[in-house]
Amino acid sequence: MTPIPVEVAAEAVTTVTANGSPRKTFFGHPRGLSTLFMTEMWERFSFYGMRALLVLYLVAPADKGGLGLGAATGAAIYSVYNAMVYLLALPGGWISDRFWGARKTVLIGGVIIMIGHFLLAVPAAASFFVGLGFIAVGSGLLKANISTMVGHLYPDKNDPRRDGGFTIFYMGINLGAFAAPLVIGTVGQSVNWHIGFALAGVGMALGLTNYIFGGRNLSPQSSVVTSPMPRAERTSMIRKALFWLALAVVFFGAVALSGHFTMGWVIWTLTAVGLIIPIIVFARIRKDKDLSTDERGKLTGYIWFFVAAAVFWMIYDQSGSTLSLFANDNTSSKLFGFNFPSTWFQSLNPLYIMALAPVMAWLWVWLHRRDKNPSTAVKFGIGLALIGLSFGVMMLAMAAASGGHLVTPLWLALVYLVQTVGELTLSPVGLSVTTKLAPKKYASQMMGIWFLAVTAGDCVAAVLQQVMGDAFLSTTSFAIQGAAALLAGVAMVMYRRKVRALMGDVH
Secondary structure (H helix, E strand, C coil), X not given: CCCCCHHHHHHCCEEECCCCCEEECECCXXXXXXXXXXXXXXXXXXXXXXXXXXXXXXXXXXXXXXXXXXXXXXXXXXXXXXXXXXXXXXXXXXXXXXXXXXXXXXXXXXXXXXXXXXXXXXXXXXXXXXXXXXXXXXXXXXXXXXXXXXXXXXXXXXXXXXXXXXXXXHHHHXXXXXXXXXXXXXXXXXXXXXXXXXXXXXXXXXXXXHHHHCHHHCCHHHHCCCCCCCHHHHHHHHHHHHHHHHHHHHHHHHHHHCCCCCHHHHHHHHHHHHHHHHHHHHHHHHCCCCCCHHHXXXXXXXHHHHHHHHHHHHHHHHHHCHHHHHHHHHECCEECCEECCHHHHHHHHHHHHHHHHHHHHHHHHHHHHCCCCCCHHHHHHHHHHHHHHHHHHHHHHXXXXXXXXXXXXXXXXXXXXXXXXXXXHHHHHHHHHHHHHCCHHHHHHHHHHHHHHHHHHHHHHHHHHHHHHHHHCCHHHHHHHHHHHHHHHHHHHHCHHHHHHHCCCCC
């Protein structure tokens, strides 16, 4: 998967309309990319700002405005919450395909997210957890579909600008993610938790404003409902959904009335759901008789990328839980005489991405010209090896922090650097290959399935955090997870030819 060559971006500054007049573009890409870029930037600002505060707020003592939970429980709640955000991207894509179309689904999702952040701003535990639910639902509606809308801007799947477009879009994600901990993190951690959460809501409101006013630049395909649901099927689906919802309410209500309800009931139930659903989804799509033989083969090839991505995100997404707690409890908040909140560490990854993404894009082009560009499978293998190596570095940092010592911030700076290079090797390519291998019938849903890899990885992390307790923040834990990622990377490289054969005409 090759990002857009530099000379293509330079030459394609304008295109021509039907009457011969020049049409403005966005760095050589369709103008709609700027609308999606800004919308995603503000949505990520709200998401990562809240996420930078989440674990710290959960474990902060009540006399400091927090909920006073244990470190392992707080980290597990974070992992399960993050898993649900991405799990709900699947029904978000399904709703787009069957009911509203991607464009309308993104708008509704953004509104729900905004409401959720403002609910977090209310200083009450009940409102807080309801707000998390709103954000998870809204993110599920928005996340898969806005990425699919980027793909709609490039009707030709082999358009040489396509990977470059996703790379630019990815930069928008990380621009918002960079600013969020510096603004929301500082206010929430240093002034008031709930004011910080309110700022996240303001960020989402700005994203919605941009999306509404820039809608004229989006592809008409984004408004199409690709597989409308008949009325009878819709009625049946609603009945089934209400049945399962009522069953869940009755079950947890009975546990609560018995006096045995704890947060563990929710964590373990949602973790099991997050691990089982990806298996069910792949099995259901694989059995769909409407898929051609070629589409089935591509789907089988895609499973390799899915499993590899799940292992990657298992480690990577602990930046907001395990690494956040390490930064707060075991790392000095002073460097070169300058003091800063621990939430600022969350800005390192997006900062590195913005600095290194152009370098990586240039590298793939440079290698492609010499016919040495690694295949998608090899890039995934490299990403897995690097994420495993990052936890090897964390083993050393944890050892240096033994005895209550506060380690230098440079340890985490190095960890985030290694993880960032791994992310740039794997994640943008994963987004692009998902749109290329997706069966036409499941266009939006396949992007949701890509995010299920995050769900699976986060659920495994939640299991480790619950089973290991406070030992999840230890050299042993880092060693086990790092070794698993390294082995997965080796497997991807060893079986790269088999995976390439399954991808058919996609290259």
